[in-house]
Amino acid sequence: MTDTNATTTGATPDSQGPLWEVFTQAEQGAPHEHAGSVHAMDAEQALQNARDVYSRRGEAISLWVVPTSAIVASAPGDAGPFFDPGNDKAYRHPQFYKVPRGVRGL
Amino acid sequence: MEQKPQASADEQAHVAAFEARIDAGESIEPKDWMPERYRKQLIRMMSQHAHSEVVGMLPEGNWITRAPSLRRKLSLLAKVQDEAGHGLYIYCGTETLGVDRTELLDQLLSGTAKYSSIFNYPTLTWADVGVIGWLVDGAAIVNQTVLAKASYGPYARAMIRICKEENFHKRQGYEIVATLANGTPGQRAMVQDAVNRWWWPALMMFGPSDKDSPNSADLLRWKVKHKTNDELRQRFVNLTVPQAQAVNLTLPDPDLRHNEETKNWDIGPIDWDEFYRVIRGEGPCNRERLEARREAHEQGRWVREAAAAYAARHSGARATQVA
Numbered sequence: 001m002t003d004t005n006a007t008t009t010g011a012t013p014d015s016q017g018p019l020w021e022v023f024t025q026a027e028q029g030a031p032h033e034h035a036g037s038v039h040a041m042d043a044e045q046a047l048q049n050a051r052d053v054y055s056r057r058g059e060a061i062s063l064w065v066v067p068t069s070a071i072v073a074s075a076p077g078d079a080g081p082f083f084d085p086g087n088d089k090a091y092r093h094p095q096f097y098k099v100p101r102g103v104r105g106l
Numbered sequence: 107m108e109q110k111p112q113a114s115a116d117e118q119a120h121v122a123a124f125e126a127r128i129d130a131g132e133s134i135e136p137k138d139w140m141p142e143r144y145r146k147q148l149i150r151m152m153s154q155h156a157h158s159e160v161v162g163m164l165p166e167g168n169w170i171t172r173a174p175s176l177r178r179k180l181s182l183l184a185k186v187q188d189e190a191g192h193g194l195y196i197y198c199g200t201e202t203l204g205v206d207r208t209e210l211l212d213q214l215l216s217g218t219a220k221y222s223s224i225f226n227y228p229t230l231t232w233a234d235v236g237v238i239g240w241l242v243d244g245a246a247i248v249n250q251t252v253l254a255k256a257s258y259g260p261y262a263r264a265m266i267r268i269c270k271e272e273n274f275h276k277r278q279g280y281e282i283v284a285t286l287a288n289g290t291p292g293q294r295a296m297v298q299d300a301v302n303r304w305w306w307p308a309l310m311m312f313g314p315s316d317k318d319s320p321n322s323a324d325l326l327r328w329k330v331k332h333k334t335n336d337e338l339r340q341r342f343v344n345l346t347v348p349q350a351q352a353v354n355l356t357l358p359d360p361d362l363r364h365n366e367e368t369k370n371w372d373i374g375p376i377d378w379d380e381f382y383r384v385i386r387g388e389g390p391c392n393r394e395r396l397e398a399r400r401e402a403h404e405q406g407r408w409v410r411e412a413a414a415a416y417a418a419r420h421s422g423a424r425a426t427q428v429a
Contacts, residue, residue, distance in 0.1 A: 015208060015410065015414070016207050016208055016211075016410070017410070017413065017414065017417075019201065036195060036198045036199075036263075036264070036267075037198045037201065038194070038198070039207060040413075041410075041413040041414050041416065041417035042413070042416070042417035042420060042421070045413055045417070052191070053191050053194050053195070056184075056187070056188070056191060056271075057271070073137065075137065076135065076137050076138045076139070077139070
């Protein structure tokens, strides 16, 4: 009866539910950081589970949950060539530029 | 035919690069290349650790309804909830190695997975709850503080999270122990009896002696572990003896004495036959623990089914709205 829907959400009748990645913001103005993952049937339950698992002691003032399947990550093997375009441009760093002796505040 | 030497040369190059990273103190992340044996050993070790946290809720959960005061009850509830959380952190870490939590839970419920043998001992009195917090969580902290530097990133991060929370467990346990130790003669006798029963099983938590530990060499070489079982056990003994003395409790080991040369507290021989008996399933509570776990799993089935049905209905409703 619920089989078609269950398949699309990755859940079977007795399962732990699909996996969600959890991001917590520790304080106002701080970035959200990856904390871990939870299993949950839907987004609302994922948020509640994330609260119970990753913020029992005020570790978070804000939570994000994202279906793990929605995350696209760079591959470790390609890390060198993939990041090369950014790594070989020394002129993007302030140290690349010469400043006349005695000039301050640059 | 020509493929085979090529593949093994590749494999060797991978292993060399992997071990160079380990030696350089780098952290291994889920998508990095790793030897199959590293992955397998981690899955074994991490899932056993996660199962231990989950089964560990049972001996203490047993006393929640009988805690002697509201303060004690609140603490114990929070501690047991933490243990559930710790299990979830480590299951989450284990899943990054490509194994599903359902599979791990099946192994626990079917009795094929191991968990720490300490949880197969009964909690006979309220003093046991204190002694578990003090000795069992104390031993776990010694272990986990070192595991927080494990080479596998997700495991190390789970351990850091856990270590931050375990100190509360140990202190609430020691507070119970100290209160009973300073109480009536009956309370003193009760807590001494609990210490007598838990001391040796707590020492066994560090696993077999180094010379009999089949998995240690790999785990040490790959820096999953940084200290041997015996080194960690010694650290725990050295920390604990003064804590016992501070509340005038004795430890049930006639050979226990301070070694002036090594500055260690030397202990007598551990009964490894008992350790292996309990691991084999012949401990006092092995069957009871698994039955309680299975029952809890079955009683939770309707919740999982209801949540799945709710999620399915709502995703259906959303789809209709969009259409």
